[in-house]
Amino acid sequence: MLERKVVSPEYMFFEAPREKKYLIGNEAVAEAVKRANVDMVISYPITPQSEATHIVGDIYAQGYVKDYYRGEDEFNVMSAMAGAAMGGVRAFTATSGPGTLRAFEMFPCWAGERLPIVCAFMTRGVNSPLTIQPDNIEIGWLADTGMLIFHAEDPQDFFDMILQAYVIAEQPDVHLPVGVCADGFFVTHTREIVELTPEDEMLPPYDPSVSPVVTMDMETVPVRHMKDPFVMKSNYISYNTHASWQQEVRAAAERARKYITRYMGSPVEVVHPGAEILFMASGTAAAQARVAMERMRAEGIDIGLVKIKVIRPFPEKEITELAEVPRIIIIPEHNITGWLARDIKSRVNNNAKIYGGPRVFGGMTMPPEMLVEETKKLLLNLVTA
Amino acid sequence: MSTLLGFPKNGYKVVPGPETYLSPSAAAMGVVLPNEGEALIEGDIVPEEVAYEEIANRLLSARNPTLFPGPLVLWAWSEKAVAKARALLEMVGEVPGMKIIPMPDYRPKYPMINPKVEINPNHPNLTIWHNNIDVCVFVGVHCHFANLALKIIRAGTDCYTIALCGQRGHEDAMITLRDVHAEEVMDLTDTIRKVKMERLSC
Numbered sequence: 251m252l253e254r255k256v257v258s259p260e261y262m263f264f265e266a267p268r269e270k271k272y273l274i275g276n277e278a279v280a281e282a283v284k285r286a287n288v289d290m291v292i293s294y295p296i297t298p299q300s301e302a303t304h305i306v307g308d309i310y311a312q313g314y315v316k317d318y319y320r321g322e323d324e325f326n327v328m329s330a331m332a333g334a335a336m337g338g339v340r341a342f343t344a345t346s347g348p349g350t351l352r353a354f355e356m357f358p359c360w361a362g363e364r365l366p367i368v369c370a371f372m373t374r375g376v377n378s379p380l381t382i383q384p385d386n387i388e389i390g391w392l393a394d395t396g397m398l399i400f401h402a403e404d405p406q407d408f409f410d411m412i413l414q415a416y417v418i419a420e421q422p423d424v425h426l427p428v429g430v431c432a433d434g435f436f437v438t439h440t441r442e443i444v445e446l447t448p449e450d451e452m453l454p455p456y457d458p459s460v461s462p463v464v465t466m467d468m469e470t471v472p473v474r475h476m477k478d479p480f481v482m483k484s485n486y487i488s489y490n491t492h493a494s495w496q497q498e499v500r501a502a503a504e505r506a507r508k509y510i511t512r513y514m515g516s517p518v519e520v521v522h523p524g525a526e527i528l529f530m531a532s533g534t535a536a537a538q539a540r541v542a543m544e545r546m547r548a549e550g551i552d553i554g555l556v557k558i559k560v561i562r563p564f565p566e567k568e569i570t571e572l573a574e575v576p577r578i579i580i581i582p583e584h585n586i587t588g589w590l591a592r593d594i595k596s597r598v599n600n601n602a603k604i605y606g607g608p609r610v611f612g613g614m615t616m617p618p619e620m621l622v623e624e625t626k627k628l629l630l631n632l633v634t635a
Numbered sequence: 636m637s638t639l640l641g642f643p644k645n646g647y648k649v650v651p652g653p654e655t656y657l658s659p660s661a662a663a664m665g666v667v668l669p670n671e672g673e674a675l676i677e678g679d680i681v682p683e684e685v686a687y688e689e690i691a692n693r694l695l696s697a698r699n700p701t702l703f704p705g706p707l708v709l710w711a712w713s714e715k716a717v718a719k720a721r722a723l724l725e726m727v728g729e730v731p732g733m734k735i736i737p738m739p740d741y742r743p744k745y746p747m748i749n750p751k752v753e754i755n756p757n758h759p760n761l762t763i764w765h766n767n768i769d770v771c772v773f774v775g776v777h778c779h780f781a782n783l784a785l786k787i788i789r790a791g792t793d794c795y796t797i798a799l800c801g802q803r804g805h806e807d808a809m810i811t812l813r814d815v816h817a818e819e820v821m822d823l824t825d826t827i828r829k830v831k832m833e834r835l836s837c
Contacts, residue, residue: 364779423803462778491757498782501662
């Protein structure tokens with residue numbers, strides 16, 4: 251292992267030199283974990299994330315991570331992650347599709363306990379019928395857990411977002427888990443140029459003493475933790491406390507906006523914001539829409555792109571403002587439910603101009619040619635109508 | 636997140652209640668925490684010196700001002716905690732009639748709580764109502780539990796809430812300072828002394 255030095259997040263994100271490497275998304279994840287000064291990783295294999303935590307196991311063996319083990323299943327892993335974070339360590343794990351669902355009870359628990367865990371979700375289809383192929387339906391379900399949710403477009407995003415996630419998650423006024431999502435295979439198994447920060451530089455260690463809840467490490471103030479379950483009490487006080495608790499988790503997500511702007515620049519990336527037609531998309535759909543947009547612009551069609559990097563807290567202000575200008579908004583997605591279209595439609599005035607689709611799922615790809623063709627069909631239909 | 640239907644964001648004021656059946660979090664209503672050197676008064680960002688004066692005025696005008704110290708200043712877990720606790724005792728000594736009711740831990744204690752001697756974040760109003768507290772100061776309470784209590788107090792009582800936070804502050808308090816350690820508590824005590832003198836000379 252290299253001798254390493256701690257650098258500030260501001261230096262790492264904005265000033266550190268970058269070295270180009272040709273990596274798949276899962277390798278980029280391990281490179282991020284190496285630089286994130288992670289204390290503990292707990293893994294359980296599931297395609298397409300297995301390779302990421304496999305490689306993280308290698309860097310543990312090299313000394314970059316202080317502790318690492320394989321849990322017995324995803325519920326076990328996510329429960330153990332809660333224990334690790336309650337004990338005051340920086341923790342990382344990853345899972346996919348059915349693993350996300352098996353562990354699901356723990357995600358709102360993480361948020362409710364204000365645990366700044368970072369979990370990578372390499373999304374895939376969920377059963378049944380059995381599939382291991384790309385599909386990001388699980389992000390729509392994760393969106394209401396109280397976690398912050400980021401969605402990576404490519405391996406570069408995946409690397410950057412995992413590092414940014416720790417810094418944002420651990421702010422004392424935020425202190426929430428972050429799910430960093432990437433579309434399985436399209437990002438996890440696709441080799442691209444990734445610009446990495448120096449291998450011998452890492453983030454400052456996590457400081458559990460600033461946690462908004464009691465850290466259970468026996469080193470902080472001796473205090474009985476709030477573990478008397480509200481569910482055991484059937485009265486107004488218990489309901490009222492639980493309600494206030496849930497509000498505080500959502501309030502913490504609101505506070506994250508300031509840090510998302512500081513460390514990620516913006517929750518959205520906008521290309522040609524004044525265009526008559528806008529794609530609004532996240533993850534791989536944004537990558538494919540970007541290509542489709544360029545092809546259509548070359549043909550003289552006035553179209554732009556809003557890439558949504560942060561799904562929670564939803565960038566409501568940015569999206570509602572951006573939605574004022576275009577006449578048509580198209581929201582392509584890699585899932586059948588259209589969770590992103592639902593999110594956008596519910597917030598934008600005059601949402602009749604929003605077209606949720608095209609959607610592909612079950613492992614199907616989203617060729618830019620299809621996006622171009624479907625957009626032209628829509629335009630033709632509107633002209634005919 | 637909000638139970639205040641139709642209320643415009645960014646126009647929300649964090650003021651004494653009783654506000655409603657279930658108060659929204661101030662963050663959900665668009666109130667943002669102050670940056671370094673700033674404070675919040677009723678949801679508006681102000682220079683921290685302005686908040687110091689307002690806290691002094693509120694405490695000196697109160698019928699029954701009360702300090703709610705939490706575990707972070709009740710236990711001698713670090714030298715800084717001890718220094719802050721000492722500074723707080725000095726501050727309380729400068730406010731006529733100010734009481735101290737501790738929040739020693741966070742487990743719900745109903746129906747057994749003795750509201751004369753302690754407060755709990757899950758049912759803070761029992762203590763506020765029992766003691767007729769009109770102005771209270773939270774300090775040394777872990778931020779999550781302070782926010783939990785501050786919302787419940789705003790929903791159900793007319794108590795004016797002040798939070799002296801060691802971290803980033805509390806939107807759900809009517810006045811909040813951030814980054815408050817022993818030195819800042821001593822500065823606040825000096826402000827209280829100054830305001831007292833000004834009142835005497837009037």
